[in-house]
Amino acid sequence: MRRFNLGYFIKEGFSSIFSHGLMSFAAVCMIVACLIIMGSFSLLAVNVDGMLSQLEEENEFLAYIDESFTPDQVRTLMEKIKQIDNVDPNGVTFITREQAKQDYLKGHETDGLYVNMPDEVLRDRFSIHVIDLEKFTETVEAVCALPGVANHRAENKVAEGFVTVRNAVTALAYVLIAILAAVSLFIISNTTRLAAFSRREEIAIMKMCGATDGFVRWPFIVEGLLLGLMGAAVAFFLQWGVYAAVGKALADSGATALFTLMEFSMIWKRVLAIFLLSGAAIGALGSGFAIRKFLQV
Amino acid sequence: MAAKNRYNKKADASIQRLQSSGREMRAIMIRLIDIHKEYDNGTKALKGINLRIEDGEFVFLVGPSGSGKSTIVKLLTAEITASKGRVIVNGYNLNNIRRWQIPHMRRTLGVIFQDFRLIEKKTVQGNLEFAMRTVGASGREMRKRIPYVLDLVGLEDKADAYPNEMSGGEQQRVAIARALVNNPRMIIADEPTGNLDPRRSLEIMTLLERINAMGTTMLVVTHERDLVNRFSKRVVAIKDGELIRDGQGGYYRA
Ligand SMILES: Nc1ncnc2c1ncn2[C@@H]1O[C@H](COP(=O)(O)OP(=O)(O)O)[C@@H](O)[C@H]1O
Numbered sequence: 161m162r163r164f165n166l167g168y169f170i171k172e173g174f175s176s177i178f179s180h181g182l183m184s185f186a187a188v189c190m191i192v193a194c195l196i197i198m199g200s201f202s203l204l205a206v207n208v209d210g211m212l213s214q215l216e217e218e219n220e221f222l223a224y225i226d227e228s229f230t231p232d233q234v235r236t237l238m239e240k241i242k243q244i245d246n247v248d249p250n251g252v253t254f255i256t257r258e259q260a261k262q263d264y265l266k267g268h269e270t271d272g273l274y275v276n277m278p279d280e281v282l283r284d285r286f287s288i289h290v291i292d293l294e295k296f297t298e299t300v301e302a303v304c305a306l307p308g309v310a311n312h313r314a315e316n317k318v319a320e321g322f323v324t325v326r327n328a329v330t331a332l333a334y335v336l337i338a339i340l341a342a343v344s345l346f347i348i349s350n351t352t353r354l355a356a357f358s359r360r361e362e363i364a365i366m367k368m369c370g371a372t373d374g375f376v377r378w379p380f381i382v383e384g385l386l387l388g389l390m391g392a393a394v395a396f397f398l399q400w401g402v403y404a405a406v407g408k409a410l411a412d413s414g415a416t417a418l419f420t421l422m423e424f425s426m427i428w429k430r431v432l433a434i435f436l437l438s439g440a441a442i443g444a445l446g447s448g449f450a451i452r453k454f455l456q457v
Numbered sequence: 458m459a460a461k462n463r464y465n466k467k468a469d470a471s472i473q474r475l476q477s478s479g480r481e482m483r484a485i486m487i488r489l490i491d492i493h494k495e496y497d498n499g500t501k502a503l504k505g506i507n508l509r510i511e512d513g514e515f516v517f518l519v520g521p522s523g524s525g526k527s528t529i530v531k532l533l534t535a536e537i538t539a540s541k542g543r544v545i546v547n548g549y550n551l552n553n554i555r556r557w558q559i560p561h562m563r564r565t566l567g568v569i570f571q572d573f574r575l576i577e578k579k580t581v582q583g584n585l586e587f588a589m590r591t592v593g594a595s596g597r598e599m600r601k602r603i604p605y606v607l608d609l610v611g612l613e614d615k616a617d618a619y620p621n622e623m624s625g626g627e628q629q630r631v632a633i634a635r636a637l638v639n640n641p642r643m644i645i646a647d648e649p650t651g652n653l654d655p656r657r658s659l660e661i662m663t664l665l666e667r668i669n670a671m672g673t674t675m676l677v678v679t680h681e682r683d684l685v686n687r688f689s690k691r692v693v694a695i696k697d698g699e700l701i702r703d704g705q706g707g708y709y710r711a
């Protein structure tokens with residue numbers, strides 16, 4: 161080919177879209193639906209993940225040390241704890257019983273002196289930060305199994321429930337993305353196949369005149385690309401609306417204390433980029449596959 | 458088009474080798490060596506065809522319906538491949554041609570069919586532009602070339618007409634113009650007058666003869682005896698997939 165005729169390919173792609181408008185419309189609708197379902201689940205996963213990482217910041221438990229331990233023994237114990245899997249080596253702090261008592265009393269100024277003081281307050285303890293919430297229970301058990309750890313206090317059942325939810329949502333999001341991507345590819349392929357079929361005589365004439373495969377293929381790929389991008393643009397604005405509506409519903413129901421959504425303004429660029437890329441990839445790949453058959457002339 | 462030039466050079470070299478001891482020094486446009494073609498359903502369409510057509514020749518390929526004429530055309534345009542034997546077109550050896558070379562080979566051929574194969578929703582001008590754009594011609598080249606070929610086929614005032622506004626003879630002239638527009642070395646016409654009345658048929662055949670006289674090699678497939686016998690040309694006759702006669706200034710006999 162002497163020239164890469166971009167203008168021609170784009171013009172042909174556009175006119176092809178309008179020459180079978182209904183099918184193109186259906187394809188765009190499918191892409192919109194797929195992207196929104198995909199986007200909603202991804203946004204849910206992102207939000208749950210965000211909340212989880214907040215919880216993980218506070219991911220600590222206390223391990224009380226046997227009173228009979230000497231300072232040397234405490235130091236060795238601390239090293240052992242740091243070496244346990246999933247324990248943040250920089251997140252292990254030794255707290256003396258005096259410090260603990262001060263801290264405790266600060267929160268109980270109105271109580272009678274020492275009246276409600278729990279036993280543990282009189283023990284030295286480690287505050288231990290756990291890296292991965294998912295393995296919280298195992299980690300606590302591993303620490304307690306060390307000789308010299310008398311007892312522990314952990315309040316993280318909520319967080320563990322969250323991990324399960326996050327994992328489920330993420331898995332579901334992946335499965336849905338895979339299924340919907342396949343469905344969109346299929347729809348685009350069929351649109352292209354229809355377009356190519358309705359133009360099979362033109363294609364045969366082109367091939368007879370010595371058109372290269374690329375020359376025949378490009379207008380169809382451009383068509384798929386345009387359909388994908390159109391779907392992505394529509395899906396983006398709809399997704400924005402859906403997200404805002406869900407955020408508002410949460411706020412109205414007073415659930416915001418439990419569950420707050422990230423601001424869309426913080427993530428819109430990422431959402432738009434992912435939508436456009438997915439739309440373009442689905443469109444170009446789908447039509448690229450479909451047109452191969454028509455080139456065998 | 459560096460690639461094309463390179464291949465033409467290569468082609469010229471192989472043509473030199475193929476030429477038999479200086480009987481004639483014209484380049485070989487088509488060479489079929491012991492061609493057999495069996496279709497997937499088992500039909501043996503060609504059974505050992507040998508044929509050699511040189512640059513500038515006008516050749517009628519005749520034979521009854523079903524004798525394998527169109528099969529030969531499809532072999533020459535690389536639409537199908539031979540089951541056995543060698544096919545050389547314009548220096549391209551179609552037995553081991555690469556897929557990406559096929560378009561370049563086809564650009565050296567103009568092909569014409571009985572059913573015209575024009576794009577109905579494009580004007581005459583549009584149909585010719587379509588063919589030229591296919592090979593990457595510029596707008597300037599189109600504006601220069603299209604009026605010239607339309608004039609050659611006698612349709613200089615029909616550029617803006619649509620195919621369905623034209624007679625069969627005129628539509629076939631458009632198809633001839635389209636075959637010529639990319640300046641091929643050879644034209645292959647498969648029953649170009651099959652849909653036309655005798656007078657239009659004669660006009661079309663005369664036009665093809667004129668184009669041949671200007672230097673384009675011509676292979677015309679037909680089963681119309683009267684038409685063939687009006688021209689004194691080389692006639693290659695096949696029957697049941699076998700070549701039964703090949704003679705200069707020949708007549709088409711049953
Ligand atoms: N695609 C095909 N598949 C199977 N058989 C075919 C095919 N095309 C042609 N034939 C058979 O091959 C033989 C030669 O056909 P063809 O070359 O079209 O003859 P002609 O053009 O001389 O009328 C016929 O018997 C025909 O039925």
Ligand SMILES: [Mg+2]
Nearest residue numbers: 526527528647
């Ligand atoms: Mg035929």
